Amino acid sequence: MEPESHKEGGFGRTVCVLTGASRGFGRSLAQLLAGLLSPGSVLLLTARNEEALKQLEAELVAEHPGLRVVWVPADLGSDAGLQQLLGALRDLPRPEGLQRLLLINNAATLGDVSKGFLNLSDPAEPFKGWALYCAGKAARAMLFQVLAAEEPSVRVLSYDP
Template identity: 45%
Template sequence: KRGGGDSWQLSLGKAACILTGASRGFGRSLALLLAPRLETGSVLIPVARSQGGLAELEAELRCSFPSLKVHSVQADLSTEDGLQLVLRAVQDKLSGAADLERLLVINNAGSIGDISKSFLDFTSPAEVNSYFAFNVTSALCLTSSILKAFPGHPGLCKTVVNISSLCALKPFKTWTLYCTGKASRDMMFQVLALENPEVRVLSYAPGPLDTEMQQLARTKSGDPEVREQLLRMKQSGQLLDCSVSAQKLVTLLLQDTFASGAHIDFYEI
């Protein structure tokens, strides 16, 4: 089902899709754009911490796409219990799903961390470890556990997506945790691609999105230049609508011509 050249498929086939950070912003937009590309009998498992946002998303998906099996999971991925909740749901809901053509794991959940602090302010190991537990450790352990649950399925295309950022490549003042977390995730998924050539791996940087996180960034960043730059982007209309960026990711997945392990930015497409 790979695309070639300019050709691309219209559907992702009969798929099992696990999407973290699905209740709002980019994750919510992505769920709604992926759904029509999943064939009858596909399973979509949106994961998020917000019960309210998840319930709204699930209701909308069930109403608009009745042939899609939607099973949302409320879980805090920074905890062992939260990870186990998601893994149990995956094993439970996918154990009877026959003839799957694709397994799609999208790691979108993440937080920006305390961007009011400079590097020298991070002296508490507990604070740093808590950030990385949610933003790095959970993505690694969840992805590896899901892939291990599907060993040796002939004909099953496995695709793993890491929602990345320009911050994985470029440092920003007072964004120590966020930049480090995004860089760590990019490298982590490059190793996955190298070790497992049968798995398709993509790090997608969605560009500057008009979200709550972006609002937080332009008001709470400790560096005044960063705040001014982000405020100018908002005022001049340079921020992207989540659905516009999510559509580019869906197109990338449908075309399926990217080099496994690649970091692809919204503006490169």
């Protein structure tokens, strides 16, 4: 029999990892997701802005007292940041009766959009513009298609409005 939370369109008891949660789409998504996670679920929020993550945690816990919110300030553009997040993932409590693991990798940057294609010729340039941004998204789309083909037990959604 389907768990009650599934009938209501929820995700059941879940461990959810959401990157880019400090603002924009990710922050809004965190608020929507929190209502779909059954009590006892764990929501791990990450971004670089620690204050914004703390503020979001306070809001979510006040509205959803059964939800455990963990935040990890990390720069995912660096190996150190990635290791911080992986360490936090390893230490996450595994909820009893876990039904789902949900990873939403939303963190990204538009970079310096004032630069056009022809100004992106310096390989050492620290900012990416639209050309590199779009190339990254295209790479992600193919990577996820391959992941979906190779791992049929993983449901993969590459959402790009």
